[in-house]
Amino acid sequence: NKLNHGLDLGNNPIGQPTAFCIGVGVNPGAINLDEEIKRxxxxxxxxxxxxxxxxVFDTEQLSDFLKRIEHVRIPIVAGIWPLVSYRNAEFLHNEVPGVRVTPSIMERMRVASEKNKEAAREEGLKIARESLLEARDQIQGVQVSAPFGNVRYALEVFDVLDEFGAKRNNKVSVVR
Incomplete structure (x- = not known):
């Protein structure tokens, strides 16, 4: 924030102030949610x-978190991760702090992965699209991750907005 006021960390003038937009991470699935909210x-x-x-895989958890921080007035951008396999879901659930993949999503990915890779990929896209639609009225934006660098796969998540927006006669804009 100081840089935007023309100062460095030691409060020394830097000349022209910067115009950085300052974003932070927040974890709706934190083990100690009270501490996460304080931070x-x-x-x-x-x-x-x-x-x-x-x-976000648990949109109910996201909703509960958003209710607890509604006194804080900055835009919230939800992270969406299109799963590619059951193994991917297990990894995120077990190894990434604060990420909770619900049992029902785990089961959907397990069943799809048993069929073949394409079925798992399609189910992962379907889940990401559902999460996006469930969260969209509560948040100000989404950031869709590109699993394993597959940007085209990530962009496919947004197809549901085109369809959903057209059905509701709403204008939906997607920056790609």
């Missing part, structure tokens, strides 16, 4: 202008 509030007080969540 988030501190980040906002320090100048955060928006926050991006960990990948």
């Amino acid at each position: 988030f509030e501190y980040k906002v007080e320090a100048g955060a202008q928006y926050a991006i969540t960990q990948p």
Whole structure:
């Protein structure tokens, strides 16, 4: 925040102020949610202008979190991760702190992965699209991850917005 006021960390003038947009991470699935909320509030007080969540698979958990931070008025961007396999779901659930893949999603990915890779990929896209639609009215944006660098796969998640927007006669814009 100081850089945007023309100062370095030691409060020395740097000449022209910068115009950085300051974003922070926030974890709706944190083990100690009270502590996560305190840290988030501190980040906002320090100048955060928006926050991006960990990948969201549990939209109920996201909703509960958003209710607890509704007094904090900065845009929230939900992280969406299109799963590619049951193994991918297991890894995110077990190895990435704060990411909770619900039992029902784990089961869907297990069943799809037993069929073949393409079935798993399609189910992962379907889940990501469902998460996006369930969360979209509560958040100000989404950040879709490209699993294993596959940008085209990530972009396919947004197809549901085109379809959903057309059905509701809403304008939906997707920056690709």
